[in-house]
Amino acid sequence: MNQTIKRRIGGTTIVACLIFMFIFAIINNLPQYEIRTSSSAEKEILDDIGIAILVDWKLKKAMEDLISGMLPSIKHFKPMHIVLFSESDVSSDYQRRVRQVTNHTIHFILIEFNFPKDFDVNMPSPVKKSNRRSKWGYMHMCEFWFKHIWHNPLTQKFRYLMRFDTDSCFLNQKYKLEYNDSLVYLHGLFTWEGAYITDLRKHILDYVSKYNIEPKNPAMFKVIQDNPSKLPMYYNNIEIVKIAFMLKKEVQHFTDYMQATKGQFLYRWGDAPLRYATLALFSKPTEITALDLKGSYKHSCNGGY
Numbered sequence: 001m002n003q004t005i006k007r008r009i010g011g012t013t014i015v016a017c018l019i020f021m022f023i024f025a026i027i028n029n030l031p032q033y034e035i036r037t038s039s040s041a042e043k044e045i046l047d048d049i050g051i052a053i054l055v056d057w058k059l060k061k062a063m064e065d066l067i068s069g070m071l072p073s074i075k076h077f078k079p080m081h082i083v084l085f086s087e088s089d090v091s092s093d094y095q096r097r098v099r100q101v102t103n104h105t106i107h108f109i110l111i112e113f114n115f116p117k118d119f120d121v122n123m124p125s126p127v128k129k130s131n132r133r134s135k136w137g138y139m140h141m142c143e144f145w146f147k148h149i150w151h152n153p154l155t156q157k158f159r160y161l162m163r164f165d166t167d168s169c170f171l172n173q174k175y176k177l178e179y180n181d182s183l184v185y186l187h188g189l190f191t192w193e194g195a196y197i198t199d200l201r202k203h204i205l206d207y208v209s210k211y212n213i214e215p216k217n218p219a220m221f222k223v224i225q226d227n228p229s230k231l232p233m234y235y236n237n238i239e240i241v242k243i244a245f246m247l248k249k250e251v252q253h254f255t256d257y258m259q260a261t262k263g264q265f266l267y268r269w270g271d272a273p274l275r276y277a278t279l280a281l282f283s284k285p286t287e288i289t290a291l292d293l294k295g296s297y298k299h300s301c302n303g304g305y
């Protein structure tokens with residue numbers, strides 16, 4: 001008698017459990033779909049750090065520089081992914097030659113430059129005619145490094161991105177990639193921009209007061225505040241950037257705000273003073289540090305600075 005009751009209770013419990021698990025699985029499955037997509041996207045991470053290079057309009061020179069200078073100079077790096085962004089097609093012959101000189105994995109990515117919304121392309125360019133291939137090419141490149149690169153699907157397959165120029169290289173094999181998870185930015189040398197900064201400081205300060213921003217890096221912000229005729233920047237032809245930082249909501253908000261001013265096109269604002277401002281507002285002092293290049297980085301490799 002006792003046994004039967006026990007068995008019956010046991011049976012009911014098991015059935016109840018099954019029903020509960022079934023409902024739980026259904027409910028749980030709905031929101032989990034999203035979680036699964038994002039974790040499967042995470043699995044597509046190619047590497048912790050990749051190298052990004054924007055090939056400018058002197059395509060042939062860029063390829064020759066890569067083949068003879070840049071790529072051989074990083075052969076001591078662990079095997080890496082190197083992403084070559086360019087606005088025009090790299091011939092299959094150059095693709096083959098580039099891949100021949102290196103064991104790193106090379107990706108050739110075609111990009112398309114677009115103008116800011118409602119931009120009047122007929123207005124005068126802020127860059128002198130002698131200094132350019134196309135009227136807006138330079139401004140497009142600056143905007144790419146300020147905003148668009150962080151949204152590229154391939155970029156997002158790395159956690160950090162090291163930027164490099166086609167004509168840069170390392171002269172000896174002393175430099176090793178060194179960064180850690182607590183850092184969002186590793187910077188090059190500090191300098192000032194005095195030329196192409198029309199209204200830039202004003203827009204940064206306007207943004208801070210309009211949105212009540214409390215700069216996370218007060219010392220860096222003070223340098224912006226205290227110098228009305230020039231703006232601080234780090235040379236960023238070499239830099240290591242945490243991608244998740246650039247994609248943070250507040251960083252994107254600032255980026256979009258600055259982009260909406262069209263200042264990069266109207267006044268040729270460089271991406272370097274914009275990067276400095278971004279770091280001053282949104283990165284903590286402990287999150288940024290200088291690249292320790294051990295004196296071996298050279299830009300440009302074939303002479304120049």
Ligand SMILES: *[C@@H]1O[C@H](CO)[C@@H](O)[C@H](O)[C@H]1NC(C)=O
Nearest residue numbers: 072075076100101102103104
């Ligand atoms: C690529 O790796 C192989 C095997 O380690 C090595 O023999 C070769 O020299 C490397 N090539 C380059 C271009 O570094």
Ligand SMILES: *[C@@H]1O[C@H](CO)[C@@H](O)[C@H](O)[C@H]1NC(C)=O
Nearest residue numbers: 179180181182183286288289
């Ligand atoms: C990360 O690197 C910075 C700068 O070199 C250093 O100050 C910090 O202690 C490092 N943090 C960790 C967790 O290694």
